[in-house]
Amino acid sequence: MAEPKNVAILGATGAVGTQMLECLAERDFPVGDLHLLASPRSVGKVVEWQGRKVEVELAAPEAFEGVDIVLGAAGDDVAKELLPEAVRRGATVVDNSHAFRLDADVPLVVPEINPEDVAWNHGLIANPNCATIIGLVPTWPLHKLGHVTRMVVSTYQAASGAGVPGMTELEEQLGALGRGEEIGVPKAFADQLANNLIPQIGSEKFAGYTSEEMKMQNEGRKIMHLPELRVNCTCVRVPVLRSHSESITLEFAEPVELDAAREALACAPGVKLVDDLAAEKACDRFPMPLYTSDQDLVWVGRVRRDISNPDEARGITFWCCGDQIRKGAATNAVQIAELLL
Numbered sequence: 001m002a003e004p005k006n007v008a009i010l011g012a013t014g015a016v017g018t019q020m021l022e023c024l025a026e027r028d029f030p031v032g033d034l035h036l037l038a039s040p041r042s043v044g045k046v047v048e049w050q051g052r053k054v055e056v057e058l059a060a061p062e063a064f065e066g067v068d069i070v071l072g073a074a075g076d077d078v079a080k081e082l083l084p085e086a087v088r089r090g091a092t093v094v095d096n097s098h099a100f101r102l103d104a105d106v107p108l109v110v111p112e113i114n115p116e117d118v119a120w121n122h123g124l125i126a127n128p129n130c131a132t133i134i135g136l137v138p139t140w141p142l143h144k145l146g147h148v149t150r151m152v153v154s155t156y157q158a159a160s161g162a163g164v165p166g167m168t169e170l171e172e173q174l175g176a177l178g179r180g181e182e183i184g185v186p187k188a189f190a191d192q193l194a195n196n197l198i199p200q201i202g203s204e205k206f207a208g209y210t211s212e213e214m215k216m217q218n219e220g221r222k223i224m225h226l227p228e229l230r231v232n233c234t235c236v237r238v239p240v241l242r243s244h245s246e247s248i249t250l251e252f253a254e255p256v257e258l259d260a261a262r263e264a265l266a267c268a269p270g271v272k273l274v275d276d277l278a279a280e281k282a283c284d285r286f287p288m289p290l291y292t293s294d295q296d297l298v299w300v301g302r303v304r305r306d307i308s309n310p311d312e313a314r315g316i317t318f319w320c321c322g323d324q325i326r327k328g329a330a331t332n333a334v335q336i337a338e339l340l341l
């Protein structure tokens with residue numbers, strides 16, 4: 001058993017922060033002192049964790065005194081203001097926000113792909129975007145077979161990707177519609193999400209692509225050490241409470257046998273292959289967000305040739321689903337923290 005570490009969670013009351021607490025307990029992380037930090041709205045709330053009663057503290061620089069590991073689960077602005085203060089006080093930070101992900105001196109890590117990058121951290125390690133993690137975990141073992149040169153991705157992202165306010169809004173809208181009432185003015189999303197799809201996540205970033213869509217390219221290049229990787233991504237918010245889904249087409253430099261691709265996915269860490277269109281139950285035929293929520297693996301199915309690729313042997317298409325609050329955020333961050341032990 002490793003020596004206990006004093007741990008702080010910044011944004012401990014949100015969707016990711018709450019899940020981090022569960023992951024620390026489930027994975028038996030050696031937690032010494034535990035500090036739960038949030039906004040003035042939550043100060044004084046008491047959270048029960050592993051038989052301890054922990055009071056939520058105000059997120060402020062002095063709250064990081066004596067802390068060894070900080071798990072960041074707040075927004076970009078809060079992360080930028082407070083996390084350098086934690087590093088200055090000697091803590092190592094694993095942050096979930098977008099604030100530091102592309103900084104040259106900050107490793108961006110998915111433990112199944114580039115755990116070695118943790119070694120060159122300077123106090124800050126970034127957790128990638130949730131849709132990027134879910135998409136790259138199964139892309140990586142296929143890349144090792146044939147070297148990925150291009151990805152075409154469509155994401156189907158759950159409401160909980162927008163945190164507690166996103167989940168609450170979808171639940172309220174579904175409830176109101178069920179009762180035959182008017183829905184209120186949407187706040188977490190640009191429009192009504194219940195019974196709808198919203199094909200914009202984030203603001204416009206580059207040539208009509210949104211910030212969320214460009215993360216798949218820019219973060220994917222950094223994590224997989226593929227600076228030339230070409231990515232075309234469309235991100236869509238869907239009325240699913242939890243677990244992102246993605247359709248991904250990969251183009252390879254070298255031919256990749258379909259059987260070898262299935263075999264690689266079946267053996268890959270963090271992946272579960274669910275790919276049998278003849279199976280009796282739908283849940284055994286292909287991954288669906290209903291079944292991939294509240295667990296840590298990325299489920300992959302519908303693995304097939306890209307018949308639109310002029311060289312079919314160099315194109316593979318698949319579908320994947322994963323719980324983005326767990327593997328796309330909290331679990332990935334705790335796995336990184338485990339690498340620090």
Ligand SMILES: NC(=O)c1ccc[n+]([C@@H]2O[C@H](COP(=O)([O-])OP(=O)(O)OC[C@H]3O[C@@H](n4cnc5c(N)ncnc54)[C@H](OP(=O)(O)O)[C@@H]3O)[C@@H](O)[C@H]2O)c1
Binds near residue numbers: 010040073076078160
């Ligand atoms: N949700 C996901 O699937 C997901 C996945 C990957 C990454 N992320 C990233 O993880 C971070 C957290 O996301 P989330 O979905 O958990 O959001 P959330 O549910 O809205 O939670 C936000 C957390 O930040 C705290 N906070 C807000 N303003 C603060 C302030 N001024 N000072 C200190 N703390 C403050 C909140 O505390 P109060 O409760 O006191 O307001 C809450 O604990 C974001 O950067 C997000 O982009 C989210």
